[in-house]
Amino acid sequence: MKPVLKLALEKNTALVDEAMEALLRPKPDLPRSVRRSMRYSLFAGGKRLRPTLVLAAARCCGLEARKALKTAAALEMIHTYSLIHDDLPAMDDDDLRRGKPTNHKVFGEAMAILAGDGLLTKAFESAALNARELALDGRTTAELIGVIARGAGAEGMVGGQVEDLAAEGLGKKRSRGSSARALESVHRRKTGALIVASLDAGAVLAGANAAQRAALRSYGRRIGLAFQITDDVLDVVGDKKKMGKRGSDRDNDKLTYAALYGVEDARSKARALIRQAHGCLKDFGARASVLHELADYIIERDK
């Protein structure tokens, strides 16, 4: 990992964690059990990639990172809820996540479902608080909520998860062309939609113009797809212990880039996407240094 990114991730993790601690501090109305379950997954060692995208995008468009922390926290809460629900027995049925027992293994399935629901709901509360702190106008506030909801919902991340489930076992039953299209649609949404929403939310908070928002979304689509391709490749060749989960994608005979193109072609596809992602940032100059380094990191991590 390059130095500017490393510093940004360390600093952002501390700031975003603090913001999430404040959002989930003990309250009479917040049952201790669900608070514990929500915090367990929220502070389970995530890399805070999505909050970093929110803060870096805000910075690119002229807003100090510390003014976007509650929206950064919102995106991390949505990411965390999606992991909790994805790990459930009815979904991917994973026992481990980042080397630790998954939420439902510790707290039970019912609590895991509810902790996920609570995190998703808290995310919107947090983004709305951020808009209010910055005294954003009504149109911008509504746009912020809309960007996050569209990225996270049935037309975005949830839709990607739906397609991913439907694609199980189809790896060997389709032509390569139709498999590639199905795979790209899953990836564009399952991981990509929330990454794009993170960048766009940061831009909206900063009052970005249409060209800035389009450039950041375009960057986001490319790193999102590269991220998922790299995930597939790591799932085949990576150190399983380092990833902290067993190779469940292969167990379930899922369609993956590694299976479809082979490891080397998948890697070169990811590299091409990252080159394009750098190009999207050309108008932001030096303010985009974190995003440049992050693009490189996405295909270099854990190897």
Place this chain on the structure above:
Amino acid sequence: MKPVLKLALEKNTALVDEAMEALLRPKPDLPRSVRRSMRYSLFAGGKRLRPTLVLAAARCCGLEARKALKTAAALEMIHTYSLIHDDLPAMDDDDLRRGKPTNHKVFGEAMAILAGDGLLTKAFESAALNARELALDGRTTAELIGVIARGAGAEGMVGGQVEDLAAEGLGKKRSRGSSARALESVHRRKTGALIVASLDAGAVLAGANAAQRAALRSYGRRIGLAFQITDDVLDVVGDKKKMGKRGSDRDNDKLTYAALYGVEDARSKARALIRQAHGCLKDFGARASVLHELADYIIERDK
């Protein structure tokens, strides 16, 4: 059911259903399978109580009902998601809801979880769209999202569900006093929080003042509790077929008002709450007629 309420429910059901149809119309990015699952539960014959509360509260505070439809739809989508998740095998494990197979019985558990997630997310998108249509200012828009999130989240409805699960089997293990307190806390949140949020959201949309909002929330807390007490009573004495579910609360040995106080005392507690609820509406005059009739309906339904 009295005539003003009957007409309001019929009219509102048609208008809110139309708004929900528009929010969930077919789109390339919305997978057909999850759209079907979301629509299945959304159009499964709900009474549209929460949307009616949104519209009636807006009307009380001077906003035409048709200008609050997307927020009314939002509250119904949140209510529907909570039913889908509550019915899951890991939660209440119900096979029937309103006489029809529950969502996971038709679409499978994974899809039911995701359809619920999609509905919750779509609700915030819908409320934000409403705020934008009305050109609300930033502070009011953020407050609208906050009211809904606090009512639906871990400090509201989700928290109530958590407490409800924890209370299972405790019916016989506590003193009557501590059981009563635990029960009231569950009810205040599991049903009450979203009812209060529905009224408050309608009031916020209409630009209500603090006194108006407080009166409507106070009304909401009382009808919410009366609603849940009546549910408990109906679960014991009601026509099971009419309720469309088996008596699962008793099967799971849950704490209920009927078990704690007996059917007659529980009924009289509900009647006292409804009398107080009428009192909360005194400053709204004739514009509150729907809310007055609705309060009476809550304890008179299905008997």
